[in-house]
Amino acid sequence: MGLIGRAVSKATVWSSGIFYRIERVGGDLPEGPVFIVTNHPNMLMDPLLSMKAARRRVRILAKAPLFEIPIFGSVLRSLDTLPLYRVQDDPEQLHRNKLAFQEAVDSLAAGHALLTFPEGKSHSAPALAPLKTGVARMTLAAEEASDWRLGVRIVPIGLAYQRKHRFRSRVVVGIGDPIPVADWRAAYESDRAAAVRSLNRAIGAGLSRQTLNLSQEAHRELVETADLLYSRARGKTSWRERESMLSRLPRLQKFAESFASLEACDPERWDRLASQLRRYRGLLERLGSGDADVPPGYERGRVIRYVSREAIRLGLTLPLAAAGTFAWYLPYFLSGLVSRIMRPPIETVATVKLLTGVVVYPAMYVVWIGVAAAFAGWLGAIIAGAATPMLGLIALRWWQRREEVAEDVRLFFQVVRRPGLRDRLAERRNAIVAELDEILGEPGGNDERAR
Numbered sequence: 001m002g003l004i005g006r007a008v009s010k011a012t013v014w015s016s017g018i019f020y021r022i023e024r025v026g027g028d029l030p031e032g033p034v035f036i037v038t039n040h041p042n043m044l045m046d047p048l049l050s051m052k053a054a055r056r057r058v059r060i061l062a063k064a065p066l067f068e069i070p071i072f073g074s075v076l077r078s079l080d081t082l083p084l085y086r087v088q089d090d091p092e093q094l095h096r097n098k099l100a101f102q103e104a105v106d107s108l109a110a111g112h113a114l115l116t117f118p119e120g121k122s123h124s125a126p127a128l129a130p131l132k133t134g135v136a137r138m139t140l141a142a143e144e145a146s147d148w149r150l151g152v153r154i155v156p157i158g159l160a161y162q163r164k165h166r167f168r169s170r171v172v173v174g175i176g177d178p179i180p181v182a183d184w185r186a187a188y189e190s191d192r193a194a195a196v197r198s199l200n201r202a203i204g205a206g207l208s209r210q211t212l213n214l215s216q217e218a219h220r221e222l223v224e225t226a227d228l229l230y231s232r233a234r235g236k237t238s239w240r241e242r243e244s245m246l247s248r249l250p251r252l253q254k255f256a257e258s259f260a261s262l263e264a265c266d267p268e269r270w271d272r273l274a275s276q277l278r279r280y281r282g283l284l285e286r287l288g289s290g291d292a293d294v295p296p297g298y299e300r301g302r303v304i305r306y307v308s309r310e311a312i313r314l315g316l317t318l319p320l321a322a323a324g325t326f327a328w329y330l331p332y333f334l335s336g337l338v339s340r341i342m343r344p345p346i347e348t349v350a351t352v353k354l355l356t357g358v359v360v361y362p363a364m365y366v367v368w369i370g371v372a373a374a375f376a377g378w379l380g381a382i383i384a385g386a387a388t389p390m391l392g393l394i395a396l397r398w399w400q401r402r403e404e405v406a407e408d409v410r411l412f413f414q415v416v417r418r419p420g421l422r423d424r425l426a427e428r429r430n431a432i433v434a435e436l437d438e439i440l441g442e443p444g445g446n447d448e449r450a451r
Contacts, residue, residue: 008078012358016048018396019167019354023246026175026210029054033108033152034178035139037203039128039211040117042164043351044072047079050115050157053173059107061100061116071355084116084134105142108152118203124347126214128207136199139181140188148185153178154203158210162245165349167332168400170245174210179203212252215260222274223255225281226436230255233433242404258439273435280428283421287414288407303412310405317398324395327368327388331360365389 016022029036036058038050051058060076064083067073082104085097104114118131139152156176163169179202187195214220227248231237263270335356344352365388372384415422 008075009080012075012078012354013048013051015354015358016045016052019045019350019357020049020161020171021168022049022052022171022173023244024053024173024175025246029056029113029155029175030153030178032111033142033150034113035108035135035152035154036113036115036157037118037135037154037207038115038157039159039207040119040122041124041159041347042161043122043348044075044354045164045350046117046122046159047115048354049159049171049173051079053157053175054113054115056113058113058115061104061114063120071359072351075355075358082114101138101141104138105145108139108142109146109150118200118207122347124217124345126217126220128204128211128213131200131204131207133196133200135203136196140184140192140195140199143181143185144188148182150182152181154181154199154206155179156203156206156210158207160210160212160245160249165346167353168396172245172249174249176206176210179206212249212256214256215263219256219259221281222277223252223259225277226255226259226432227251229277229280229429229432230436233429254440262439273432273439276428276432276435280425280432283425283428287418287421288410307405307409310401314398314402314405317394320391321395321398324391324393325399328361328364328392328395331357331364334360 036050036054038046040046047060047062051060060079060081061084062076062081064085067076067081067083082100083096084100107114116135118135119129120132121129123129135154139154143150143152155178158172158174158176160172160174161169162171164171179199181199184195184199187198212223214223231243231248231251232241237243259270262273335353338356339349339352342352365385368388369381369384373381376383
């Protein structure tokens with residue numbers, strides 16, 4: 001990969017950290033030969049986030065048709081991606097997989113890191129798709145060829161998105177425990193096919209521990225509502241706290257597992273609980289609460305102080321935020337416009353926005369430097385080159401905080417105006433929490449709902 005390719009690669013990976021608020025968990029990848037496996041709900045964003053989390057140079061394996069997509073294919077080539085050929089794409093090209101397979105094995109033998117997506121496709125299903133066995137077969141073959149001295153480890157990296165199509169939404173990137181391939185030596189020498197299946201199951205288990213898997217997409221909102229409601233009712237979080245996805249993910253996984261079990265074992269009880277959760281979510285939406293919840297009461301003095309304090313902070317930073325918004329609004333608008341015109345599937349929306357941004361944001365940056373140079377010479381160009389990105393980051397944070405404050409203020413006035421609705425929420429919350437205590441097998445404990 002040449003100098004230009006490396007520059008494009010690093011810039012594209014870096015941009016994924018601007019598009020999302022990344023929450024990384026887990027240790028660093030081990031040294032030596034590593035094969036990273038990642039779930040694939042979000043097209044190009046998945047390899048970019050995985051590469052960013054890996055913190056070492058990684059080579060990607062991806063299906064060959066992706067290289068034919070305009071811009072997308074160029075980005076893949078800049079990332080030093082190795083094409084794989086599938087029978088459904090072009091049966092006449094399958095012989096080329098032998099070369100790709102050997103190149104991947106050689107990369108592992110040289111101590112490099114590879115990355116691929118064992119699901120074999122990007123999708124928006126609520127759970128992991130069945131995993132292909134290619135990674136298991138490739139790593140076992142590489143170990144056998146080195147007389148089991150290579151030390152290949154498979155590392156699951158799970159991606160759990162909050163709202164994967166939205167700019168500045170959250171994503172948890174979880175680094176799983178490495179799986180030593182050599183542990184399957186005896187099994188492989190005894191029965192190759194069985195060893196491949198066993199290693200593949202271990203890979204699937206590792207990915208499942210790092211991802212949120214639902215029995216159906218309709219459960220997603222119910223799981224999120226139950227988590228927000230329950231964690232606040234039990235005093236684990238405050239009513240207006242916007243938790244990170246990282247802290248929520250273990251609870252979301254537990255609710256997803258419990259709800260799937262309840263639906264299978266007691267569908268009538270599940271239907272009642274689901275109906276309660278939907279009604280509760282509906283009441284919150286009528287209040288405009290967003291990710292916040294309704295507190296038992298407001299202290300007007302504290303609310304006034306909060307509103308005053310935040311208004312002053314937002315007001316003081318408004319000039320800088322306005323300058324950053326003005327500087328970068330056009331490329332932001334164009335990225336969204338292209339996505340709306342193309343209407344891609346949801347797992348491709350973020351990729352379309354990012355690839356558009358890869359073109360229009362640098363172009364806008366060059367324009368501002370050129371304008372500054374024309375009016376203020378080389379010194380103006382230097383100042384514009386340094387100030388424009390910083391103003392953009394300030395604007396991002398300002399709009400994010402402005403949205404949170406507006407949500408809090410709107411919720412306060414709704415509760416003051418409609419106190420009866422707050423009481424109905426409290427009644428339903430208590431009933432749902434009692435039901436969830438039984439389902440989760442947890443005692444009520446120190447009930448802090450009165451706070």
